[in-house]
Amino acid sequence: MSATAAAKTDWDQPGFAGGEHHEPSFIRKYIFSTDHKIIAIQFLVTSLFFLIVGGLLAVMIRWQLGFPGAPLPGGDLLPDTMAPGGIILPEFYNAMVTMHGTFMIFFAIMPLMVGVFGNLLIPLQIGAGDMAFPKLNMLSFWLAVPAGFIMLASFFVEGGAAGAGWTAYAPLSADGEYTGVYLGQQLWLVSLFILGFSSIAGAVNYVTTIINMRAPGLTWFRLPLTIWSLFITSFLVLLAIPILAGALIMLLTDQTLGTTFFLPAGGGEPLLWQHLFWFFGHPEVYILILPAMGIVSDILSNGARKPVFGYHAMVLAIIAIAFLGWIVWGHHMFMSGMNPMLGTTFMITTMVIAVPSAIKVFNWLGTLWRGNIEFHAPLLYSVGFVSLFIVGGLSGIFMASTPVDIYIHDTYFIVAHIHYVLFGGSLFAIFAGITFWYPKMFGRMMSSFWNKIHFVLTFIFYSMAFFPMHGLGLEGMMRRLYDPTQYAYLAELQPWNQFISISVFLLAATQVIYFANFTLSLWKGEKATANPWRANSLEWSVPSPPPHGNFERIPIVYRGPYEYSSPESDEDFYPQFVPPRQKTAPRPEPQPTAD
Amino acid sequence: MQHGESAHPPYMMIWVVLAVLMFAKVGVSLVDMGRGMSIALLVLISLVSAVLVALYYMHLRFEPKKLWILAALPLPLIAILILTVIQEFR
Amino acid sequence: MSQAATMPIEERAPEPGLGIYNLKLGIWIFLLSEVMFFTALIGSYVILRFAHPDHFAAPGEVLNVPLTAVNTFILICSSVTMVKAYAAIEKDDQKGLKQWLLATIVLGSTFVGVQVYEYIHLVNDGFVPDAQAYVESGLAGGPLYSSTFYLMTGFHGVHVALGVGALIFILIKAMRGAYSSQRLGGVEGVGLYWHFVDLVWIVLFTIVYLI
Numbered sequence: 001m002s003a004t005a006a007a008k009t010d011w012d013q014p015g016f017a018g019g020e021h022h023e024p025s026f027i028r029k030y031i032f033s034t035d036h037k038i039i040a041i042q043f044l045v046t047s048l049f050f051l052i053v054g055g056l057l058a059v060m061i062r063w064q065l066g067f068p069g070a071p072l073p074g075g076d077l078l079p080d081t082m083a084p085g086g087i088i089l090p091e092f093y094n095a096m097v098t099m100h101g102t103f104m105i106f107f108a109i110m111p112l113m114v115g116v117f118g119n120l121l122i123p124l125q126i127g128a129g130d131m132a133f134p135k136l137n138m139l140s141f142w143l144a145v146p147a148g149f150i151m152l153a154s155f156f157v158e159g160g161a162a163g164a165g166w167t168a169y170a171p172l173s174a175d176g177e178y179t180g181v182y183l184g185q186q187l188w189l190v191s192l193f194i195l196g197f198s199s200i201a202g203a204v205n206y207v208t209t210i211i212n213m214r215a216p217g218l219t220w221f222r223l224p225l226t227i228w229s230l231f232i233t234s235f236l237v238l239l240a241i242p243i244l245a246g247a248l249i250m251l252l253t254d255q256t257l258g259t260t261f262f263l264p265a266g267g268g269e270p271l272l273w274q275h276l277f278w279f280f281g282h283p284e285v286y287i288l289i290l291p292a293m294g295i296v297s298d299i300l301s302n303g304a305r306k307p308v309f310g311y312h313a314m315v316l317a318i319i320a321i322a323f324l325g326w327i328v329w330g331h332h333m334f335m336s337g338m339n340p341m342l343g344t345t346f347m348i349t350t351m352v353i354a355v356p357s358a359i360k361v362f363n364w365l366g367t368l369w370r371g372n373i374e375f376h377a378p379l380l381y382s383v384g385f386v387s388l389f390i391v392g393g394l395s396g397i398f399m400a401s402t403p404v405d406i407y408i409h410d411t412y413f414i415v416a417h418i419h420y421v422l423f424g425g426s427l428f429a430i431f432a433g434i435t436f437w438y439p440k441m442f443g444r445m446m447s448s449f450w451n452k453i454h455f456v457l458t459f460i461f462y463s464m465a466f467f468p469m470h471g472l473g474l475e476g477m478m479r480r481l482y483d484p485t486q487y488a489y490l491a492e493l494q495p496w497n498q499f500i501s502i503s504v505f506l507l508a509a510t511q512v513i514y515f516a517n518f519t520l521s522l523w524k525g526e527k528a529t530a531n532p533w534r535a536n537s538l539e540w541s542v543p544s545p546p547p548h549g550n551f552e553r554i555p556i557v558y559r560g561p562y563e564y565s566s567p568e569s570d571e572d573f574y575p576q577f578v579p580p581r582q583k584t585a586p587r588p589e590p591q592p593t594a595d
Numbered sequence: 596m597q598h599g600e601s602a603h604p605p606y607m608m609i610w611v612v613l614a615v616l617m618f619a620k621v622g623v624s625l626v627d628m629g630r631g632m633s634i635a636l637l638v639l640i641s642l643v644s645a646v647l648v649a650l651y652y653m654h655l656r657f658e659p660k661k662l663w664i665l666a667a668l669p670l671p672l673i674a675i676l677i678l679t680v681i682q683e684f685r
Numbered sequence: 686m687s688q689a690a691t692m693p694i695e696e697r698a699p700e701p702g703l704g705i706y707n708l709k710l711g712i713w714i715f716l717l718s719e720v721m722f723f724t725a726l727i728g729s730y731v732i733l734r735f736a737h738p739d740h741f742a743a744p745g746e747v748l749n750v751p752l753t754a755v756n757t758f759i760l761i762c763s764s765v766t767m768v769k770a771y772a773a774i775e776k777d778d779q780k781g782l783k784q785w786l787l788a789t790i791v792l793g794s795t796f797v798g799v800q801v802y803e804y805i806h807l808v809n810d811g812f813v814p815d816a817q818a819y820v821e822s823g824l825a826g827g828p829l830y831s832s833t834f835y836l837m838t839g840f841h842g843v844h845v846a847l848g849v850g851a852l853i854f855i856l857i858k859a860m861r862g863a864y865s866s867q868r869l870g871g872v873e874g875v876g877l878y879w880h881f882v883d884l885v886w887i888v889l890f891t892i893v894y895l896i
Contacts, residue, residue, distance in 0.1 A: 606769060606772065617761060617890075618758075620890075621750065624745075641888050641892075648764065649880075652883075653877055658705065659705065665713060669724065673720075676728050
């Protein structure tokens with residue numbers, strides 16, 4: 001261990017403030033920063049950028065589906081290899097569908113969940129001065145950036161960006177002659193490989209920090225559910241991403257070195273790719289949703305001014321979901337020609353996941369039940385999360401059943417489902433989380449009024465855009481379809497596609513409100529106090545934004561994070577860091593409980 | 596690490612055992628004892644060697660039991676992945 | 686001796702931890718993901734071999750088992766020299782640390798060198814990853830043999846090479862006197878990685894060369 005790193009973890013010193021006290025230079029402070037709060041903001045800015053990129057791709061996809069063959073407004077700005085005269089080419093459409101999925105999953109939702117909230121909240125909520133390995137943390141961010149730009153650059157290479165779908169099924173992805181995309185697909189593989197390093201570096205940091213650096217008194221069952229979910233998520237990242245990395249390498253050598261791991265011509269097995277991909281891919285789904293569940297639990301409890309209903313059950317449900325996530329991957333492959341015996345097994349394990357998910361939903365409802373609810377914007381987003389997650393969860397049960405899935409596989413029903421859990425689920429939780437912790441990040445409040453307008457409009461346009469997709473799927477509209485009107489039975493449904501497209505345009509326009517609110521509040525927002533939401537966890541004990549090193553002294557934790565409306569406190573909240581009143585606390589310091 | 600200066604794990608002994616096990620594996624692969632038997636023996640010897648390295652060279656034996664749980668996390672996943680996917684090709 | 690007493694003072698975690706300092710815990714957690722990475726590679730090999738036994742030749746038919754057995758022995762030796770380096774610094778034996786680290790570096794580089802030599806010979810024999818060229822070479826088995834071989838041994842070799850790099854870094858720091866019985870996190874961390882790589886090779890040697 002190097003001398004500098006050793007000095008940073010000098011936990012025995014009272015009044016430890018996380019390293020050097022002199023003001024670092026601008027570059028050290030904001031560009032190559034090792035401060036977890038700055039890295040969280042860096043992740044926030046870059047992943048919001050990629051969220052916009054993915055959103056614009058979605059808008060263009062919907063233009064093509066709603067108005068196939070019509071020139072895209074402003075589309076003549078695109079090069080002729082993508083959209084000559086503004087008319088989107090089929091090859092470019094394939095690339096857009098692939099890249100929309102890739103950007104949204106790997107470069108927007110995943111870093112927003114894990115990169116932003118993991119970095120921001122883990123040290124703050126466990127009472128640590130920084131991460132266990134601040135330099136590794138910086139490396140994690142600076143690997144994610146080139147990965148993102150390599151992915152972006154692949155649009156502009158010969159043959160265009162990868163067009164084999166975000167799942168890159170072999171052999172379509174394994175040999176460029178099928179899609180006409182060679183370099184684009186290879187860049188896709190390289191980019192995700194680099195991003196994998198970034199994610200693993202982050203996860204190593206999170207797990208070490210949570211295990212080893214909790215403040216005295218912060219036992220496992222006093223952790224906020226956000227930390228629990230990020231902890232479990234980090235294990236999923238650690239154990240799932242390397243599987244993807246291995247599979248990516250094999251696909252890359254199939255593309256470049258002439259190997260045939262996934263190409264039947266040389267004895268390879270395309271199904272092996274699907275198995276490896278989804279063995280990674282299903283835990284990945286929970287990487288995207290578990291932190292959302294944790295964030296929502298915290299915010300619902302805060303808004304309802306009540307303890308989380310069934311805290312231990314919530315923790316066990318997170319663990320159960322994470323474990324079950326490893327034995328359900330085959331439900332993505334019911335139609336792949338997989339061994340039918342496996343199909344039945346995967347159907348049963350998948351349905352079992354409904355149990356912990358339902359426990360979580362009922363506990364959220366139980367948290368709100370008879371609460372003295374304060375309808376602040378983060379609460380509204382969280383309630384939106386719960387309701388839309390229920391819809392997505394229910395459609396998930398449809399697809400888990402093999403006989404039903406045979407009918408709806410690879411249709412817009414699936415598209416509806418994934419958007420219900422990833423947009424309605426994860427993204428609503430991200431809106432909730434950003435709004436809730438915005439004051440802690442930037443020291444100012446977002447405009448509550450505009451947040452509420454944004455929430456209502458997003459909820460309405462979201463439902464208009466995605467709910468009808470269930471119906472289109474049942475009618476047989478295929479996902480990744482370039483032009484629905486080429487089939488007579490789908491041409492009849494074209495008004496629905498136009499309705500969805502217009503809803504998506506309105507939904508996209510609504511997001512401008514959020515981005516404007518986000519940006520303007522940086523300067524115009526009301527100055528935030530240390531604890532604007534009257535919340536309990538440790539991050540609210542320090543100023544907004546917290547200084548370098550976070551805590552002047554390592555805080556001592558006296559209770560769990562959900563002591564709202566406690567009779568032992570004069571106020572309706574009872575922070576973790578407030579010492580108990582003398583009559584209830586004969587000892588001045590709690591016994592640091594062994595974990 | 597609970598061992599003082601006098602109570603090192605027997606590093607050299609384990610080295611000898613590992614070397615013997617390795618040459619035993621080569622021997623097993625040379626003797627014709629039926630493919631199933633040979634594979635079973637080879638895998639068994641490799642596992643013993645691997646466990647020795649983990650327990651003594653990586654000091655797992657002297658670490659808190661919670662680290663054992665942590666270190667064992669991937670093992671069920673390895674079994675799940677390989678045993679499931681192999682069903683495709685039976 | 687209690688656990689806390691032998692732990693490097695400046696790296697001691699606050700009370701509710703695992704009782705292991707951060708760097709060591711971090712390395713262990715990183716090794717978990719390394720296990721999964723090799724699971725993807727080795728698992729694919731096991732599955733492909735199970736699905737297509739005709740692609741794989743009998744032990745010794747194509748690959749040079751005696752050479753690799755010696756190479757395996759070299760890697761096992763490097764593990765014991767590594768652990769000796771750690772044992773030396775535990776007793777504040779600076780000279781021993783440097784000598785054993787140097788021995789580990791030499792053995793590790795030898796392993797990589799032998800592997801490169803082996804690769805060159807195999808490629809000259811027509812044992813290449815390219816499926817078309819493999820079929821044309823007329824070697825026993827099929828192209829999945831060479832591609833899985835290079836995949837697994839290649840990525841293991843990369844790990845050994847990176848390990849040698851890390852050891853050189855540690856040796857340079859050791860020569861500047863950066864380690865002591867109270868500050869040995871770096872030596873122990875690289876050691877853990879090195880033993881893990883050795884452990885993977887024990888498995889790889891068996892399933893690639895002997896089965």
